[in-house]
Amino acid sequence: MEKESFEDNEVAEILNKYFISIKVDREERTDIDHIYMTVCQAFTGSGGWPLTIFMTPDKEPFFAGTYFPKHDKIGMYGFLSILQRVRKEWDGNREYLINSSNKILNAINEPENVQNEELKSDLIDSAFSQFKSNFDNDYGGFGNAPKFPTPHNLYFLLRYWYKTKEKSALDIVEKTLDSMYRGGIYDHIGYGFSRYSTDRKWLVPHFEKMLYDNALLAIAYLETYQVTKNSRYAEVAEQIFTYVLRDMTSKEGGFYSAEDADSEGEEGKFYLWTVDEVKNILGEKAGDKFCAYFNITPKGNFEGKNIPNLIKSSFTVIDTEFINRSREKLFDIRNKRVHPYKDDKILTSWNGLMIASMAIGGRVLCNNNYISAAENASAFIYKKLIRKDGRLLARYRDGEAAFPAYIDDYAFLIWGLIELYETTFKPEYLEKAINLNKDLIKYFWDDKNGGLFVYGSDSEQLITRPKEIYDGATPSGNSVSALNFLRLAHLTGMYEFEDKAHQLLKTFANSITDYPKGYSFSLIVLLFIQSKSKEIVIAADRNNNETKKMIDIINEKFRPFTISMLYSNENKNVEKLAEFISEYNSVNGRPTAYICENYSCKAPITDTKLFKQILKDDD
Structure with missing residues (x-):
């Protein structure tokens, strides 16, 4: 839509004449994105991005959708048609639009049904059964295409295996991690994971790389390494950290947000290879060997070119020295290509995840470089993303910090600080985690029904103030906070934090019980409670x-x-x-x-x- 509509003069003329256009970075304003995505789902039954919302001057939405082409297509209205229709209805039928808006707002503002009951212990087994029945035995992961990594699902399965010794839970984790690494979703030349796979085999990714995916996946590989002692899992985690420290770390120590899928106007162009390109760089014999190993063929596997992958690789003996030497040569040449755009926003929430990941990596792999990176990122946040009054902020870019932090910023940073404490045993990290936790409760806790709101009581007050515990691409701020509460209670003896964890789970008990598989991180909290910590x-x-x-x-x-x-x-x-x-x-x-x-x-x-x-x- 950016290219088709927002940069188009014909569209711009109508927008500027009849509308006030506001473009929102959903990662900077997660509160706005969460609320209006809920509105879109209420209007249309589904959601997604790009998200398009029409609203009154009072910010009350009356029409929503996702992608619209510029012109009408078969079965789909174009953006130009929608703009003209909305303008006409606003001028001639405004009362109807406002009534529609009121119905939606009433629906999303309905009081939540809080039973205040403890979660039942059999939810753990129910969730495992759901994961097992949805597991793809051939290619790992869950369901069909598209496939997302969702590493916290694997965290749950590892803990389920640890508690029950159910071998199939560990098998699911290993198969999934192996398959993702072998696929094209993993960058075998420069390291790091793309956001998701468009196909069942993990071959063709959406080439965008996100900081949060790589942070969470590194933890999954590290934990599975601890369980299995398979060095491959440690190597993948180390490669992820190599990518992040090389390409995604600012000079000041913070971690950047993402790298785009496109370069030079084409998705994936930066990452693709032909047989001739490989041979020109490595030579005929070495090029043939490398192509055979990484399934690079004359036909190609993506628009006539190749995404390096190991899906069909049948090599039983791996010449590691050759692979590494060849990869470095290809990486040096690739590095001279036009790079995808780097989103150099530094988000407190995603930095918290990478701090946690690097801290865990440092202690599991005995690598002080990772610990230093985690400490540097923490120092950056405390230097650049804390307001003078002590309030945590959400985003830093080009010398400017902005937006009062959201629940995820607090929850993920506290997680990172707890991991830093258990890695370094420096009391300052434990103290910071405690203080942030107190602020989290102060600004976000719902005194009436329990649980934590998406945005703070001191933030801009929007048309509704939602709470969420569903674990999507990342674990929810509520579920991570619940585990933080428990860990801090055991670390400090402040058992009022443990009470908060129990209250939080009770608040969302209905949602979790209805579909346990969608709340895997909350079930990790339940496992922690049930186990002999x-x-x-x-x-x-x-x-x-x-x-x-x-x-x-x-x-x-x-x-x-x-x-x-x-x-x-x-x-x-x-x-x-x-x-x-x-x-x-x-x-x-x-x-x-x-x-x-x-x-x-x-x-x-x-x-x-x-x-x-x-x-x-x-x-």
Whole structure:
């Protein structure tokens, strides 16, 4: 629509004569996007982007749709026709339009049906059954085309496997991660994942790369590496981080939002190859070998050219040195092409996800570069995206920070700070997470019905103030907040946070019960509640070798319901955040581990072999 209509003089003349045109960046104004997408779904039964809304001067919508061509087509009105029709109806039948608007507003503002009941434990099994029945056994993922990664679904399945030891849950995760990596949705030359696959096989992506997808997917690969110890999963996570640090990180430390699908007016042009191009770069023999490995053929698999992929690759012995050497040569040549447009907005929410991902990557892979990147991004947010009065903001670009932060900004950043604390054990990150959590409750909590609103009480007040817990392309701010509440409660002993998690789940119990598969991150919270969560406190000098061994033992395995803390002379001020921790002291000056469960602790452990064995037995 941008090319067909918004940049077209004929359309512009009508728009400028009869309308006030407002173009909204839906990532900057998630509140507006959420509300008017709901309106579009109410009007038409479906939604999507580009979203087109006609509204009164009072911002009350009376007509909605998604894509409209410039001119009428068979079965579809064109944008020009719609503009003329809306103008005519507004001049001659305005009362009818306003009545239509009132009906929609009344519908979306209906009081929610809050039962205030606990979620039933069998929802966990129901969700797993839904995922299993929807699983694509041939190509991984769920359903048919288009296929989206939705990594939080895989998080749920990993935790379901951990709790039940249901092998098929882990099989689904591995098949999906393997298939996505082998497909064209993964950039085998420059790394990183595209937003989704247009086909069932994960071959042809929508070539747009999003920061949030890569953050969430890296976590999925890292967790599966912890479970399986398959080095391929660690390598994919490392490659994602290589892409993000190389192409998506600002000089100031924040992470950029996205890269477009198009370059030079063609979707995917930057990423495509012909056999001749590969051979010209690598030589005849090496080019043939590389093409055979990545399924690059004279016929092509996308508009006569090739998306490198491993879907049909049958190589049993992989010449890793050859692949890496060849890939680097192709990458250097590709880098000279016209690059897709980079959306260099720095969003607090998506940065929070990448901070979490890098922090997890740093501790699982023992890589300080990832930890530094997470810390730098956190420092950037606190330097550039905190208002003078302490209010978190949502977006930074070209030296300007704007818009009071939304629920996702708070929820995802708190998640990132919790991961940073459990990676570095620096109390400052725990303190920041606590303070942000208090602000989240202050600005967003619904005192009447529970749950968190999309935008804050101090933000621009729109035609409605929605709440949402559905886990879509990213987990919802409410579901992530619920898990944050639980983790912070166990880290600090502030159990009012745990109460908030229970209240939140009760608020949305009806929605989750109706379709558990759509609320996978909320069910992770339920699994956390149902499981015997474990707190491990290590009382020791941070730089002691035995301390490091104990920390590595905690991090080497997948332990999704375990909270870890370090209490040492270097971070004594953690006592101000978690008063109980002063009771945990080292024995005879040696690094000492305390394993606690259900409010009781085992005898202190000073032997690392015994510590490892006890955790293994518990697993």
